[in-house]
Amino acid sequence: MWLIRNAWYVAGFSEEIAVGQMVARRILDCHLLLLRHSDGAISALVDRCPHRFAPLSRGDFDGQTVTCRYHGLGFGRDGACTHNPHGSTAGLRVQSWPIREQDGLLWVWPGEAARSESVMPPRYMLDESVAYVRHGYIHGNADYRLMVDNILDLSHVEFLHPALGTPEIRKAAVEVTEESNAMRVSRAMKQEVLGDGLAYVYGTGGQPVNRTMTVDWSAPSNLVLTVDIERQAGRTGSQSLHLCTPETGNSTHYFYTASMLRKDATPDQFDAFAGALARVFMTEDKPMIDAQQERIGGQELSALKPALLKIDKAAVLARRKLEQLVALEATELQ
Amino acid sequence: MWLIRNAWYVAGFSEEIAVGQMVARRILDCHLLLLRHSDGAISALVDRCPHRFAPLSRGDFDGQTVTCRYHGLGFGRDGACTHNPHGSTAGLRVQSWPIREQDGLLWVWPGEAARSESVMPPRYMLDESVAYVRHGYIHGNADYRLMVDNILDLSHVEFLHPALGTPEIRKAAVEVTEESNAMRVSRAMKQEVLGDGLAYVYGTGGQPVNRTMTVDWSAPSNLVLTVDIERQAGRTGSQSLHLCTPETGNSTHYFYTASMLRKDATPDQFDAFAGALARVFMTEDKPMIDAQQERIGGQELSALKPALLKIDKAAVLARRKLEQLVALEATELQ
């Protein structure tokens, strides 16, 4: 499986877990338990009691200690056993994962804890005082890399999302800029007449605009799509986050965020934007990518020798980087 | 898996696909797309875009070109790419299968295309000007060979289909005639008093008749069952086609056709015949064969050492021929 462990992944939105609450979620094939403690801090424990392997998520959490419902063992935020009704707590521990809360996102590190310290999760500051922000989620029955490919190659918008695309997208020059574990893909559409929906969102008055779509990918699977619109009435735009986290080797949590600056849009315009994004994700992207995975089956994409088009450049480069990261982890394990 | 690739299989009925329509169907473990073009001709393409493996069946078909909804590649009837919005079409192709339309049936050839040219699908002419004809379909969760066995040994009719059988069936002499890749199994019942349902269908007036049931099998999996009735009022009879196509190694498309000559039956008599066939297929044959497969599990029937009765003669001979065909294909692949 092409899973990279030493990396930050989004495990959820901050707002999902109130103080004293817990959420169970499978991440990189591990059953994880996310807990919000009384002091507001978050922790991530493996959701499996070390005694008899009952899920801790079936137990109780009082804001300090999660207590297994089977035999009453209690565990604190670092996973150490703090209460054993039947004897000593010595040596009893459930594994914890590094977790960071930042920008309204919960980031977890499935790999070696020590390594996480020198790496920061990417920053996705979404300041709600200046921007409208709406969260969304889809579950994909597909390898996370198909979802990354999907955003790295926006030439699909014209075909899969007719309401959002125009033929200008495919005619646009695409610029790919690589960094070590990141990539920027930018395409600039000149004098593009947007469809009615986007014309309303961006207030183009039906006039041609210059639209630039910039995708910033950071390995393994987080993407920001920034849309910049140059119109007669000045600039406007939107941003969306596409944060893909492998649930298993062939299923993916896809957390996304739609945002527009308050100065650029009315609440109704933003509603239209966020609604369109939710609609196409659920009814167009997800069914297509799930179907694509179904046709690929359990095989590795490259083993099927896909026809390579020039539109695949960024996706191919990204997969090459992912392969290097996987190979690196494999080497280090030896 | 005991799948023979170099053979004609029924993929559907002609009437299923109107001009400009397409139907996706899995045949011999391959996702296939059947298309009826503007000129009425039919084609069969592998339902998987060679670029990113999206199912073409999720796309659009205008009667000439099927267009992938993911990135807009278009393919013509032979599978060649005729439209690439992102560059050249050179070298882009989706595999096509030989297909023939004949007698209201769509026949496909999953093996080497070149070989198909010298082989004709079996003829099953059903002239609706002289015969009533009704089509039906069941999906079996079973190896197609169990369905072939079922028709090759009609001694089961008395037990599984009490409304259609009598003890005379088992007492009848059975004649098995082998040809190279075909077989005829015939059983003649003398002075048989049919049950009320069949007495009505064949207009026996409750009198004893001589009933002959002849099964013509052609490898791998197509069968014709011809029933001939000698009664006081003269001859009558019926015919049914049993066209079994492996969907996968352990599931089967079972296309069938009921027919009677118009001179032999009123519309109501034919209705009764076709209705009985549909009923027993769905409520008696399919559940039994699915249950049989469930008990056999993933094992090869012969590995379980079934008790052999004389009624199994034709089925045993047919499986021997199928084994030879499979062995032949395996040899040729080396």
Next chain:
Amino acid sequence: MWLIRNAWYVAGFSEEIAVGQMVARRILDCHLLLLRHSDGAISALVDRCPHRFAPLSRGDFDGQTVTCRYHGLGFGRDGACTHNPHGSTAGLRVQSWPIREQDGLLWVWPGEAARSESVMPPRYMLDESVAYVRHGYIHGNADYRLMVDNILDLSHVEFLHPALGTPEIRKAAVEVTEESNAMRVSRAMKQEVLGDGLAYVYGTGGQPVNRTMTVDWSAPSNLVLTVDIERQAGRTGSQSLHLCTPETGNSTHYFYTASMLRKDATPDQFDAFAGALARVFMTEDKPMIDAQQERIGGQELSALKPALLKIDKAAVLARRKLEQLVALEATELQ
């Protein structure tokens, strides 16, 4: 798989099968058919016709003979073919399993028939003239050993079944007595104030009582839990049978019985006891054990290196005995 074949297992309750009836049930991964013959005797046949492997349970049983619905073969209580409409019955036979009916339970022996003769199923006499008796069943999606562990370590009652437990249970001294293929685990709670539900069941009037819980396990998977209550008004108590039979390697039939002596309880008190048992089995034990198995996955429990607590002593000893029995069977097979 840790399945022991040379042992008696409960396949059902006597009352489940009236004269002339049959019940299909999977036991130790074998599809079994339990039949009650006209003379009241019970038999156990493998539910698969030796001819074409159709389930005999889809056929008919007239109290003497079970007749396959596919081709009409008939089998008697010992599995010998007694009727072949198509020829001789010689050599036709379906496998039968040793079966004993005793104490209202149907016991089957999945191993070598000859060995069963010298072994008696355990006696669980429940005399309804002196005791109230109620049967129950749950299906567990778990290895039967997790269900055995669950009863061998009743320290879970306090945590998983708050209505039935008190902290006294964990403070009680536990005594484990081993026999060759059996074990007794006893824990004595002193001056325990039972919760409202049990206080009503045992008529404690809210006063502290001495409660002793004794579990008698006999390998592989049958347990009796005897509760003895010493209260001011004299002794009372209850008994429950926990008869676990592997359906497959990771699913279990759990037959249970609740009983109280008529002299110890009113019908309402017994109702309350049996109702509580049914409720906690279905809503507390089963979900927890299924979830535990889900977290363990396909792995062997010991391979996951569970943390061992002193409360696990009996379960560990029992698993050791089971390992010896499995190893013994493996040796004998060589």
